[in-house]
Amino acid sequence: MVPILVFLALWEIVARLNVVYGHFFFPPFSLVIRELFYLIVSGVLADDFFRSLIRVLIGFSAGSFCGFVVGVLMGWKNLIDKTFGPILSLIYPIPALGWLPLLMLWVGIGDILPISIVFITCFFPVCYNTATGVKGVSPNYVAAARTLGASEIKILFSVILPLAVPNIFTGLRLVAGMAWRVIIAAEMVAIPTGIGALLIRAESLMRMDIIISCLMVLSVMCFLFERCFNYFERKLTVRWR
Amino acid sequence: MVPILVFLALWEIVARLNVVYGHFFFPPFSLVIRELFYLIVSGVLADDFFRSLIRVLIGFSAGSFCGFVVGVLMGWKNLIDKTFGPILSLIYPIPALGWLPLLMLWVGIGDILPISIVFITCFFPVCYNTATGVKGVSPNYVAAARTLGASEIKILFSVILPLAVPNIFTGLRLVAGMAWRVIIAAEMVAIPTGIGALLIRAESLMRMDIIISCLMVLSVMCFLFERCFNYFERKLTVRWR
């Protein structure tokens, strides 16, 4: 907690000591909090926030899950790695801009669109990290499990995955942030609700205070996500790491 | 290579069998290649491409390097982790949209703008993955190195980092794609050059063919990046993994 407080204090100070115009583009923490408060009481934020939250949660969990599965397969069976690896690395760099038209055609313009953008974003990092983690498991343990009569599946679930947990969670922690980051871009083509839409509106209205309030919401959300991932990871690994 | 060819063949077929306007949204591979060819000969692409390439390279290497350093510190010294971890996870989810105004103020319109956006994008994944890798090194090896009289630094460089290589490279592979993905968004703003600019132009003229050609360039670049990372990683780890 302390570092965060320090950080905020720093922010306040820097902002207050700022050059002309700076004050507007980089308002002090206190102001933002005030604005945030107004936004919350006025109820504008809550609604948008929850819609975004739901989109993020769905996209995130779906994307991470698929990424996880594919990653496990790639890390586990070298053949699959060789097969999908190149294709993934071809698809990976396609930005939202590239996906939008296709998605528009496939899923239409509705809640699914931003969700699927979040999905795409979450997929790759989890996939890559999981694969690395799975590959990293020492073959000795796998051999031991084999001799104990564990089937490949059993080995996967009771040996490989538990040992790959740290990497998997790194992936999750990464995409937790990205999901919140990309929801903005995702909601650029959507039903005009959600924190992204709010942000765009504020953006085009040039309302810096609202923008920063939204960003703070993002930050806090990502922070919470990260916390609980850390919590779960510790729960899963602390006893043997 | 085979899987890629299969993939492209599939693309061609699906595109050719497509519905009305399908060609427009989802042109077959052959068409895109033709367009790509025209783009190249007309010289439009080359110039933009190289500008983007340079920006990506600079932003990528700088961002990865800083991410690497911070990640090492965080994984190495728990105190630093506790200190910076929360702050990073607060800053992490801020999207490009959020950074733009501040960057505009600080670095102004120019090549630095997209570079710094790439930088920000590359920083976090490398940082997180490196930290995970460093934390993952078995304490036994560290202890052994200690008793052999190696100083902390020496241990870091000759034991911890070599063993963390796989994670570090996962991070790099991740951001290689992101860098190319985000350069678009970065160049859409105010910078009238680079593939991003070309893309946004094509988009506002709804020239799907050009868009897809650009995306293909991105894909290929990311693919190449990934290849050479794989190559280096193998070089570094094959003998003992």
Added chain:
Amino acid sequence: MPCIELRGVTNFACRDIDLKVENQELMVLLGPTGAGKTTLLNIVAGLIEYEGSVLFDGVSIDSTSCYLRGVGYLFQDLALFPHLSVSANIAFGLKACKTPPFETTARVKEMMQLVRIENLAHRYPRDLSGGEQQRVALARALAPAPRILLLDEPLSSLDFSTSKYLRMELKRLHREFGVTTIYVTHNQREAKEMGDRITVIHDGVLDQTGSPEDIFFNPQNQRISEFIGSPNILECEHSRDLGMGLVEIKTRGLSIVVPDDGQKIKKIAISPQDIYISANPPPGPDINRFNATIVEMFPSSSLTKIRLKVGDHSLLAEQPAEVVEELGLQSGDE
């Protein structure tokens, strides 16, 4: 329980190995370090590539994947699962073959009592001592009651009494359940004590297979005799009981007094380390002491092998280098 048969098995560490371990037999695999013992076990367990073929009960199982071979394997580097507690480690094999929970717990308890680690049930391998880890690994290998047991130096890091206890326990288990077992060790006493038969491996080649007596009394080649200390085998021509449990043995002009173990003596083996050379007669009674001529010496970094001529025997003695120096021994000395 199946019998294990290896036919022309070859890989990086084994060269054309033929071996048959009878049903219910406990075969000790004895060999110096780097001989290929672990590799051989890995081959039987199906963990590494090899040419040639491995048969259980005459059926080739080269294509049978490891986890169907039903072997219990105690790895030399124990490979305990770091993320599982001791009890979970032991239970792993049972869970893998779908043992009902209550049986599992019972079996785990039993195993932990067998290897005397009841008190560590909830510890994690990281927090165990070397010997404790080894015992956990042993328990883990035994728990699923495998048809074949591969033990790679199962007692190497246990103290005498514990290992003695476990040797007896293993013996007992083997008697009771007759699990076909390959028992790797580099300890000759262990080998002698445990083995129905012993097979000696050297540089990936099986030199000799036979009963303990076989191996120790007539090693079939130089390497073995060197490995087990190349005893000087003396044919016993005729022996005279001295009473008080001693026999005097006449063998081509030498008479040697040995304690009598009640049974008739045909051969005696004197290991080179047991031959002491000194220039001037040492104190004490003059027994088993002869004048010898040094025929030749093979100095090595720290040990010197010395071929002695005693009567019309030629014996091989082994002396620490420094002894040799201080005695200033040379060929031809008396």
Added chain:
Amino acid sequence: MPCIELRGVTNFACRDIDLKVENQELMVLLGPTGAGKTTLLNIVAGLIEYEGSVLFDGVSIDSTSCYLRGVGYLFQDLALFPHLSVSANIAFGLKACKTPPFETTARVKEMMQLVRIENLAHRYPRDLSGGEQQRVALARALAPAPRILLLDEPLSSLDFSTSKYLRMELKRLHREFGVTTIYVTHNQREAKEMGDRITVIHDGVLDQTGSPEDIFFNPQNQRISEFIGSPNILECEHSRDLGMGLVEIKTRGLSIVVPDDGQKIKKIAISPQDIYISANPPPGPDINRFNATIVEMFPSSSLTKIRLKVGDHSLLAEQPAEVVEELGLQSGDE
């Protein structure tokens, strides 16, 4: 070379340990598994937390960080660097203390010859056998010529001849350079052979410290005597030379014949395992054989301790459970 002193060292596995290892001494740390040996070494090396204080040459080094203590440590789980070749592993310590390259290579070569692994220089630990790994670890620990040497079961997975050779080499090195050494083992013979002094540790408590003879002939408490096999110590009242290297020893009504090692005998120790019990007289000469009365029996899972009354001695014997059964021994039997 410093002397090592531990004062009231305490942690999860050690309880209030006081120990002084003299300069240039080779102290053997003997104890059953789980006694706290490894932990003790870790404490000396400064790898884990502890209360109390450790002194080198009387100077407390509790605050000295591990890599400045200048100890060479052979870990029980060898902890070879998987990403470095054998030679690189051995060279690590030298590089760490900025040895010039050519010296390094020379030293590495020397070490590899010492432990006989020249041919493995470019292998990686993954591809080594257990014993080879152990020798690499030994070489790595020795290479930087440390002031203090901590060896945790350095020979546990080596065959007899190799380990014998290495024991002699270690002895020689110790004589030459007099590195203060703590040598952990659970093997009594090794302990006897290597140690200037031996200290016995049990459940994290030092029971006894002294010369090998001390420990083995008058163990100071039950646990030690049990650990080293609780020999029955018989005071020797007077002895008679039978000639032929035999002595008859009279001790309160018993006369026992033992082979004579030339020196005067004061006590003899008979370990329980060496006492054989049989109902009817076995064949062979009637030597060292007495009628005894079974006073009491302590049956355990597989071994039965039997207290015998022989003359006016009471001896402790140990018999395998099944022997006991088939003989149907009971208290009070003759």
Added chain:
Amino acid sequence: GGSPGTYAEQMEDPDSSTIPIGMAVEFMDHAACAFVAREMGWYKQEGLNISVYESYVTGMALAAAFARGDIQVAYMCLVPAINLYANARVPIKIVAGTHKYGYGLVINPEKIKTVKDLENPDIRTGCVGEGGAVDVIMLNKMIDEYHIDKEKISKNIRRMSPPKQVVAIIAGKLDAAFLPEQWATMAEELGCQMLLTSRDVWPEVQGSVLVVKEDLLHNHPEIVRKLVKVTKKATDWIRQNPDSAAGIVARHLSCARKRLMPTRAGMLDTNLHITPQTISRSMKRMVITTDLEPDVVQDMIDYMVSLGYIRAGFKAGHVLYLNYLYDE
């Protein structure tokens, strides 16, 4: 800003060409006059050292660029200009207009016949960012003018950038959209129907304007004067020969910097590319003029206040500075 007329007294800086000026230009035919002026090289003739950002700088980024001074001049729509002044508090002055109108409601003729049909629950209306862009203003105005139920429309509004709206309409994912030119016309050419134009919805509504930063006006009034002059010249020229102007704009729009984007493969499946015909049709829908009535601006300001886009209303006079526009 001070009262009008104060700047005229400023003494003129002789070598105005040395001062580099960043100019933001929207990448659509709203900025026709800028394109033409560049093509003709009139800025150079006036000795203006202008670096043009044919940019997509919008909202905050633009504001920041203005604030920092990287951009001092911009051809932009009136609404963002007002936001810039009122919300971002960037001291700017609007010194000239460039055109009136320039928006149109394009619809899918199968599903929509009259404006009232927009209320139907299955009608999805496209729209750019709420508030920032003009189209939403137009939408609201239309709602007021034609007495449509706002709720019913806003229930299924889809927001996305104009080009995406066109794509969406022709892909049948949208049914109506209030688009800025040239996209409105392009959509029309792709089979949509233009139901309304901004002219019908809001007579005399101002399209884009020429915006300069106050500092520039303050320190280098002569530069601003020249800018206005060039703009005027350009608009006049466009009015006189619209077709060649359309050609220039079309070529300019389909340029990636100096080079034309190839169009061969692009034309295979769709005529999605900018032809002079498209542009001229599109430009005929606007009134290209620098005239700018304060009342119109005031109306816009008041309307934005009523929509709650800007916090407090203000006198149009504060943001306008039309001396150079009308002093010749």
